[in-house]
Amino acid sequence: MWLFNSSIGRKVVMSVTGLALVLFLLFHMSMNLVAIFSADAYNMICAFLGANWYAVVASMLLALLAVVHIIYAIILTLQNLRARGKDRYAIRVRPKGVSWASKNMFVLGVIVVLGLGLHLFNFWYRMQFAELVGDHSIATALEGVAGPHDGAGLIRYTFSQPLFVVLYVVWLLALWFHLTHGFWSALHTLGGSNKKWLPRIQVISIVVTTLIILGFAAVLVYYYAQSLLVA
Numbered sequence: 690m691w692l693f694n695s696s697i698g699r700k701v702v703m704s705v706t707g708l709a710l711v712l713f714l715l716f717h718m719s720m721n722l723v724a725i726f727s728a729d730a731y732n733m734i735c736a737f738l739g740a741n742w743y744a745v746v747a748s749m750l751l752a753l754l755a756v757v758h759i760i761y762a763i764i765l766t767l768q769n770l771r772a773r774g775k776d777r778y779a780i781r782v783r784p785k786g787v788s789w790a791s792k793n794m795f796v797l798g799v800i801v802v803l804g805l806g807l808h809l810f811n812f813w814y815r816m817q818f819a820e821l822v823g824d825h826s827i828a829t830a831l832e833g834v835a836g837p838h839d840g841a842g843l844i845r846y847t848f849s850q851p852l853f854v855v856l857y858v859v860w861l862l863a864l865w866f867h868l869t870h871g872f873w874s875a876l877h878t879l880g881g882s883n884k885k886w887l888p889r890i891q892v893i894s895i896v897v898t899t900l901i902i903l904g905f906a907a908v909l910v911y912y913y914a915q916s917l918l919v920a
């Protein structure tokens with residue numbers, strides 16, 4: 690089928706899954722901002738999602754999107770390497786207009802996936818998974834965490850540790866580079882290469898990505914600063 694066999698079909702799959710993941714990030718970041726204003730309100734949202742059937746279905750759909758996006762990224766990267774053959778080592782000067790991020794999308798993607806692994810262990814495993822298997826001690830074993838619905842407690846626990854703060858900052862930076870190029874590239878693939886719109890979608894990509902990353906960073910900085918004040 691066209692979506693699997695042709696290069697443009699694969700790019701369309703990458704773009705659609707990528708844009709859906711950006712939508713998730715917008716939702717996730719907005720939800721996290723609540724944790725700055727009220728820990729109780731944030732925990733109410735966590736309890737509403739929790740391991741309820743709709744949240745589990747949404748998590749599975751999200752995982753499917755991420756897996757398809759990653760598999761297609763690997764296929765497209767291998768295809769590009771093959772197409773460039775031996776010449777790929779000869780290019781030392783970056784072609785004009787090709788940003789650093791666009792040449793390093795795969796490496797940035799690997800950092801994003803590694804960070805995601807750590808993040809899912811820190812949060813998803815201790816919340817949704819703990820609830821699914823009925824073992825709340827996965828969460829309560831941690832200092833200051835009341836249970837699998839205590840998202841704010843988990844954020845406090847995680848971001849009071851400087852190592853996690855540094856790892857998350859590196860992760861968010863990689864995500865910024867990955868998304869600024871990825872978002873633009875997806876809109877470009879789906880919307881064609883209208884000359885007037887290209888610079889505009891570049892600006893839209895940078896603005897949306899920066900808002901997403903700043904939103905996540907705000908929670909991190911707020912909880913880290915709070916941990917310093919309490920100490």
Ligand code: HEM
Binds near residue numbers: 717738
């Ligand atoms: C400081 C930043 C972040 C905080 C405080 C945070 C917090 C959380 C929390 C509390 C959960 C568990 C929600 C629940 O199970 O009810 C969660 C899950 C998750 N987070 Fe984050 N997150 C952050 C950044 C990110 C980023 C940057 C990404 C993606 C690149 C991400 C992807 C996910 C995913 C995929 C899940 C699992 C969602 C699901 O189970 O459906 N998070 N996060």
